[in-house]
Amino acid sequence: xxxxxxxxxxxxxxxxxxxxxxxxxxxxxxxxxxxxxxxxxxxxxxxxxxxxxxxxxxxxxxxxxxxxxxxxxxxxxxxxxxxxxxxxxxxxxxxxxxxxxxxxxxxxxxxxxxxxxxxxxxxxxxxxxxxxxxxxxxxxxxxxxxxxxxxxxxxxxxxxxxxxxxxxxxxxxxxxxxxxxxxxxxxxxxxxxxxxxxxxxxxxxxxxxxxxxxxxxxxxxxxxxxxxxxxxxxxxxxxxxxxxxxxxxxxxxxxxxxxxxxxxxxxxxxxxxxxxxxxxxxxxxxxxxxxxxxxxxxxxxxxxxxxxxxxxxxxxxxxxxxxxxxxxxxxxxxxxxxxxxxxxxxxxxxxxxxxxxxxxxxxxxxxxxxxxxxxxxxxxxxxxxxxxxxxxxxxxxxxxxxxxxxxxxxxxxxxxxxxxxxxxxxxxxxxxxxxxxxxxxxxxxxxxxxxxxx
Amino acid sequence: xxxxxxxxxxxxxxxxxxxxxxxxxxxxxxxxxxxxxxxxxxxxxxxxxxxxxxxxxxxxxxxxxxxxxxxxxxxxxxxxxxxxxxxxxxxxxxxxxxxxxxxxxxxxxxxxxxxxxxxxxxxxxxxxxxxxxxxxxxxxxxxxxxxxxxxxxxxxxxxxxxxxxxxxxxxxxxxxxxxxxxxxxxxxxxxxxxxxxxxxxxxxxxxxxxxxxxxxxxxxxxxxxxxxxxxxxxxxxxxxxxxxxxxxxxxxxxxxxxxxxxxxxxxxxxxxxxxxxxxxxxxxxxxxxxxxxxxxxxxxxxxxxxxxxxxxxxxxxxxxxxxxx
Numbered sequence: 001x002x003x004x005x006x007x008x009x010x011x012x013x014x015x016x017x018x019x020x021x022x023x024x025x026x027x028x029x030x031x032x033x034x035x036x037x038x039x040x041x042x043x044x045x046x047x048x049x050x051x052x053x054x055x056x057x058x059x060x061x062x063x064x065x066x067x068x069x070x071x072x073x074x075x076x077x078x079x080x081x082x083x084x085x086x087x088x089x090x091x092x093x094x095x096x097x098x099x100x101x102x103x104x105x106x107x108x109x110x111x112x113x114x115x116x117x118x119x120x121x122x123x124x125x126x127x128x129x130x131x132x133x134x135x136x137x138x139x140x141x142x143x144x145x146x147x148x149x150x151x152x153x154x155x156x157x158x159x160x161x162x163x164x165x166x167x168x169x170x171x172x173x174x175x176x177x178x179x180x181x182x183x184x185x186x187x188x189x190x191x192x193x194x195x196x197x198x199x200x201x202x203x204x205x206x207x208x209x210x211x212x213x214x215x216x217x218x219x220x221x222x223x224x225x226x227x228x229x230x231x232x233x234x235x236x237x238x239x240x241x242x243x244x245x246x247x248x249x250x251x252x253x254x255x256x257x258x259x260x261x262x263x264x265x266x267x268x269x270x271x272x273x274x275x276x277x278x279x280x281x282x283x284x285x286x287x288x289x290x291x292x293x294x295x296x297x298x299x300x301x302x303x304x305x306x307x308x309x310x311x312x313x314x315x316x317x318x319x320x321x322x323x324x325x326x327x328x329x330x331x332x333x334x335x336x337x338x339x340x341x342x343x344x345x346x347x348x349x350x351x352x353x354x355x356x357x358x359x360x361x362x363x364x365x366x367x368x369x370x371x372x373x374x375x376x377x378x379x380x381x382x383x384x385x386x387x388x389x390x391x392x393x394x395x396x397x398x399x400x401x402x403x404x405x406x407x408x409x410x411x412x413x414x415x416x417x418x419x420x421x422x423x424x425x426x427x428x429x430x431x432x433x434x435x436x437x438x439x440x441x442x443x444x445x446x447x448x449x450x451x452x453x454x
Numbered sequence: 455x456x457x458x459x460x461x462x463x464x465x466x467x468x469x470x471x472x473x474x475x476x477x478x479x480x481x482x483x484x485x486x487x488x489x490x491x492x493x494x495x496x497x498x499x500x501x502x503x504x505x506x507x508x509x510x511x512x513x514x515x516x517x518x519x520x521x522x523x524x525x526x527x528x529x530x531x532x533x534x535x536x537x538x539x540x541x542x543x544x545x546x547x548x549x550x551x552x553x554x555x556x557x558x559x560x561x562x563x564x565x566x567x568x569x570x571x572x573x574x575x576x577x578x579x580x581x582x583x584x585x586x587x588x589x590x591x592x593x594x595x596x597x598x599x600x601x602x603x604x605x606x607x608x609x610x611x612x613x614x615x616x617x618x619x620x621x622x623x624x625x626x627x628x629x630x631x632x633x634x635x636x637x638x639x640x641x642x643x644x645x646x647x648x649x650x651x652x653x654x655x656x657x658x659x660x661x662x663x664x665x666x667x668x669x670x671x672x673x674x675x676x677x678x679x680x681x682x683x684x685x686x687x688x689x690x691x692x693x694x695x696x697x698x699x700x701x702x703x704x705x706x707x708x709x710x711x712x713x714x715x716x717x718x719x720x721x722x723x724x725x726x727x728x729x730x731x732x733x734x735x736x737x738x739x740x741x742x743x744x745x746x747x748x749x750x751x752x753x754x755x756x757x758x759x760x761x762x763x764x765x766x767x768x769x770x771x772x773x774x775x776x777x778x779x
Binding site: 041110140142143147150198224225228229232255277 | 672
């Protein structure tokens with residue numbers, strides 16, 4: 001996500017980085033490029049202009065011209081302004097309200113309200129341990145209510161029984177009553193999609209809002225939205241005072257400039273984003289990290305968190321102990337491969353690593369196959385216990401046997417062995433350097449080496 | 455009405471309703487685009503109260519076009535044209551709108567097209583696009599218009615992934631009074647499409663409409679699934695699908711380029727449908743798309759009603775976009 005914008009800005013700054021000093025005309029040139037990049041990323045024109053004015057104001061001046069690395073300085077300024085525009089930190093849902101806490105979902109047709117409702121319900125249930133009920137107020141789109149009921153079942157949360165022909169306001173009323181009676185913590189009200197200029201439907205959603213008095217009114221927006229994002233945000237905010245935004249389809253290749261526009265025009269935070277079709281592809285939106293990502297500074301915090309959630313702590317500790325002793329065999333490598341796969345494969349990890357979006361692109365272009373990891377696991381699986389523990393045993397005939405067993409070829413096995421040897425060397429280095437420095441060299445080259453040798 | 459697809463010359467009797475459709479479309483487009491048009495045209499009015507066309511004015515004009523999602527390159531191209539022909543001349547608000555509308559019409563005219571459902575029997579139509587653009591709704595409206603024109607239609611619910619996608623199509627099948635073929639949840643859409651063609655041949659169906667699951671164009675696996683649907687259908691009928699329509703949401707910004715690019719190269723898209731023009735989005739990206747990809751635009755969606763799927767008229771669209779009365 002946001003990759004294309006990240007790439008663009010990286011391109012601009014690569015040029016700046018080559019310079020010793022930064023003149024006013026350099027800044028002008030950079031600003032022109034930033035403007036085009038922002039507009040092509042669908043940032044609303046007014047927001048883009050505002051953004052560039054801020055960047056220019058700070059860039060043209062002493063701090064940059066006197067600076068040793070002016071290009072970096074501009075990157076930092078753009079980053080700072082991005083963070084300021086997007087907001088500095090993640091904003092949680094405010095569920096401080098007498099239960100059942102009503103959450104109202106609004107947005108245009110096809111923005112992903114119903115799917116997001118299901119995802120939010122699942123998240124609240126699993127992460128916040130809430131008892132959640134879903135209710136669809138969408139009486140317009142055929143089968144919208146059935147769709148939400150199915151999602152409720154998949155997310156294993158409650159859903160309000162459907163009464164055919166009931167008006168949205170009546171459904172909202174009933175939903176709150178039922179949720180209160182049945183002891184639900186949160187009631188998510190999914191509404192029909194409506195255009196921002198449809199006065200009749202806007203009046204309807206206002207009426208629903210009066211009845212439900214939601215603690216959160218979330219505007220669901222497609223990341224592919226163009227310049228109209230500004231309009232949509234303004235109109236919905238004016239009508240129902242939104243308290244937050246959910247961006248959907250950030251797993252697509254849209255540049256997602258709408259995030260910047262919506263945030264700027266409503267002042268309300270982006271709270272979550274959808275990152276896939278499955279119900280758990282729903283994540284807390286961290287504006288500061290996204291800003292870093294736009295600038296290709298990586299999303300290390302997300303990576304660390306994801307790793308913490310996915311890596312089996314016990315096996316991690318075991319491995320750390322082994323590493324400390326300088327022992328590292330194929331069993332450990334197999335462990336690592338499994339964990340890489342759990343964390344979303346190389347491309348998932350690479351997207352979060354600083355400075356590697358270019359490598360990621362190269363990977364995509366070269367069509368590097370995530371199945372490689374699986375194949376390497378198969379190779380290790382075809383080794384005997386002795387071979388796994390003592391890789392020096394691997395002679396030509398053993399390699400041929402392993403190749404047959406794993407359905408690969410000897411070249412692949414050699415490659416894996418080489419990779420293993422490099423990692424073992426790193427482990428040894430680590431022993432010499434101590435943990436802290438090692439992590440740094442891991443970040444700087446570890447994964448890239450793994451890939452580069454592919 | 456029989457509006458959005460090709461009419462036979464002999465259908466003189468329906469010429470009158472066609473006229474009405476056009477009239478209605480005009481009103482609706484004006485109505486639907488009113489907010490945006492007002493913005494765009496207000497902007498123009500603000501800039502041009504009869505004065506010389508200078509750099510500043512042209513820059514402002516370029517920005518207005520960008521705000522309509524036309525993209526930087528197309529906006530620059532259009533203003534460059536005006537610069538060439540009108541620079542330094544006194545020009546009124548109305549003149550500038552007309553000149554702009556003319557330019558846009560010239561870009562869009564070559565892509566305004568209709569589907570010829572008579573060209574094959576059964577005529578196989580495949581609907582593709584990213585999630586939430588309105589594939590199912592577009593197909594439902596189209597089916598209803600076809601059955602009203604006495605065509606025998608078979609709808610195929612090949613979106614076996616999204617919850618309740620089948621139920622949504624069931625409602626449309628009922629409204630359109632046509633046959634519907636469904637598969638089990640998460641069934642292979644390709645085998646369903648094959649079955650549909652088989653059934654259509656046996657039953658003398660005129661048009662087979664295949665609704666596919668929404669997919670983002672950067673998901674290689676899902677795109678491959680779409681290619682498989684086409685491949686498998688071609689085992690039954692080499693010429694199928696006779697039309698592959700990519701549905702685009704007018705709200706979409708510059709990502710529409712990537713959508714058209716990828717879907718076109720992987721699934722041989724033969725035409726575009728632009729939906730949700732009744733909102734405040736202007737769909738200006740269509741102008742850029744027409745310029746770059748030159749794919750026919752076969753219909754536009756301007757509302758939730760069955761008759762709100764209309765043929766695409768370049769001049770009406772351009773005029774509505776520029777606020778020419």
